[in-house]
Amino acid sequence: MYLHGTSKINDLGHLEIGGVDTTKLVAEFGTPLYVFDETLVRQRCREFVEAFGASGLKFQVAYASKAFCVMAMCRIVEEEGMSLDVVSDGELYTALQAGFPAERIHFHGNNKTISEMEMAIDAKIGCFVVDNFIELQMLNAIAAEKRQKVKILLRITPGVEAHTHEYISTGQTDSKFGFDLGNGSAFRAIEEASQLSNLELLGIHSHIGSQIFEVEGFRIAAEKMAEFAIHVRTELDVTFKVINLGGGFGIRYVSEDTPLPVAVYVKAITDAIKTNFGSNGYPLPEIWVEPGRSIVGDAGTTLYTVGTTKDIPGVRKYVAVDGGMTDNPRPALYEAVYEAGLANRAAEQPAEIVSIAGKCCESGDMLIWDVNLPKVAAGDILAVSSTGAYNYSMASNYNRIRRPGVVFVKDGQSDLVVKRESFDQIVGNDVIPARMKQVSKTV
Numbered sequence: 001m002y003l004h005g006t007s008k009i010n011d012l013g014h015l016e017i018g019g020v021d022t023t024k025l026v027a028e029f030g031t032p033l034y035v036f037d038e039t040l041v042r043q044r045c046r047e048f049v050e051a052f053g054a055s056g057l058k059f060q061v062a063y064a065s066k067a068f069c070v071m072a073m074c075r076i077v078e079e080e081g082m083s084l085d086v087v088s089d090g091e092l093y094t095a096l097q098a099g100f101p102a103e104r105i106h107f108h109g110n111n112k113t114i115s116e117m118e119m120a121i122d123a124k125i126g127c128f129v130v131d132n133f134i135e136l137q138m139l140n141a142i143a144a145e146k147r148q149k150v151k152i153l154l155r156i157t158p159g160v161e162a163h164t165h166e167y168i169s170t171g172q173t174d175s176k177f178g179f180d181l182g183n184g185s186a187f188r189a190i191e192e193a194s195q196l197s198n199l200e201l202l203g204i205h206s207h208i209g210s211q212i213f214e215v216e217g218f219r220i221a222a223e224k225m226a227e228f229a230i231h232v233r234t235e236l237d238v239t240f241k242v243i244n245l246g247g248g249f250g251i252r253y254v255s256e257d258t259p260l261p262v263a264v265y266v267k268a269i270t271d272a273i274k275t276n277f278g279s280n281g282y283p284l285p286e287i288w289v290e291p292g293r294s295i296v297g298d299a300g301t302t303l304y305t306v307g308t309t310k311d312i313p314g315v316r317k318y319v320a321v322d323g324g325m326t327d328n329p330r331p332a333l334y335e336a337v338y339e340a341g342l343a344n345r346a347a348e349q350p351a352e353i354v355s356i357a358g359k360c361c362e363s364g365d366m367l368i369w370d371v372n373l374p375k376v377a378a379g380d381i382l383a384v385s386s387t388g389a390y391n392y393s394m395a396s397n398y399n400r401i402r403r404p405g406v407v408f409v410k411d412g413q414s415d416l417v418v419k420r421e422s423f424d425q426i427v428g429n430d431v432i433p434a435r436m437k438q439v440s441k442t443v
């Protein structure tokens with residue numbers, strides 16, 4: 001098991017995170033449980049902010065809240081001086097409920113509804129990232145009705161294919177997102193946007209994909225954005241104040257993953273902006289980014305209790321835990337791989353290769369194929385690392401399994417920031433129609 005951030009093995013041979021023994025967390029909060037190393041989350045935030053600060057460029061680091069959006073996380077982002085990217089009314093509502101400053105919120109999405117746009121305009125958010133022509137007209141009309149001028153970026157598909165899983169790669173031409181650079185629709189969108197009187201065009205946005213381990217894609221995207229910006233300036237006399245290069249910075253899930261230090265990605269980006277804009281006499285734009293996974297990913301650990309095992313001699317041994325694809329759908333969706341260890345016997349040597357199954361009624365509900373662990377027994381606590389991003393936020397109630405709680409740990413203190421769902425929440429929105437026979441509850 002790789003020990004991220006403040007994680008260590010304590011004198012009792014237990015996994016400790018943020019100065020808290022994980023077996024104590026299990027005793028107090030039960031399993032499955034998402035545990036976040038708050039110090040590591042804050043460290044990642046600071047790595048971005050400091051690296052951009054060192055560049056001398058004006059910047060905004062907007063945490064992509066889709067990675068993990070809960071009120072306590074919004075508080076951290078606010079305290080670390082960052083902005084926040086939301087993609088739905090639910091994420092926006094979470095941020096506003098957490099008291100996140102509206103002017104630092106950016107609203108994304110390829111199909112924002114009218115009510116989402118209204119809600120965001122009423123809240124006076126900082127910026128919309130407009131995805132398509134219909135949204136452009138709609139947003140202008142709603143802003144006009146509300147007598148407001150709304151700041152926008154236009155999402156451009158730059159034609160860069162980042163080396164990542166096809167479902168999390170977004171900058172290529174064949175994508176549902178954004179205005180295509182190659183076929184001229186990006187240029188037409190700028191023409192149109194700059195004519196719309198209730199919109200203020202700040203600049204352009206691109207996001208080339210997620211879980212990227214190299215700087216080349218970002219460099220090429222910056223270069224293409226600059227070429228486009230210069231062309232637009234010459235042809236339309238429109239100058240962009242902001243260039244947003246999205247998120248996508250990779251993290252370590254398993255030993256084969258080789259992410260670069262945050263400062264290396266940031267330097268490549270800021271250098272590319274300086275070179276491609278500055279050298280052409282273009283006023284240096286502000287640079288914005290939207291990291292999600294790289295802020296929270298490796299700070300998250302999920303704790304499970306081991307239940308049944310099934311040994312198929314000569315084939316494999318299945319070890320089942322009390323969670324699975326409901327709290328972490330990434331292996332099923334993307335064939336994502338994870339590392340794990342036993343939190344209650346963290347100092348013991350591995351003794352067998354097993355595969356970790358979830359408890360859903362689904363053969364594909366596997367968390368890890370082939371992981372080397374000490375001999376596992378029922379009641380052991382399995383800790384799966386790097387589960388901070390796109391786990392809680394993509395969790396479901398399949399099989400009516402209740403979503404786990406979330407705990408932040410820091411300096412020996414643990415705080416429950418999301419309670420485990422209750423049975424009442426599971427049935428809370430169900431309605432038995434009056435025309436059906438009314439019977440009394442059997443629980």
Ligand SMILES: Cc1ncc(COP(=O)(O)O)c(C=O)c1O
Binds near residue numbers: 207246247291292
């Ligand atoms: C527009 C946009 N910005 C930011 C992100 C965050 O990406 P990541 O979590 O890889 O940093 C995404 C998701 O991939 C995205 O679609």
Ligand SMILES: N[C@@H](CCCC[NH3+])C(=O)O
Binds near residue numbers: 210334390
């Ligand atoms: N949900 C994806 C990340 C991409 C989402 C945002 N565009 C994942 O778990 O890896």
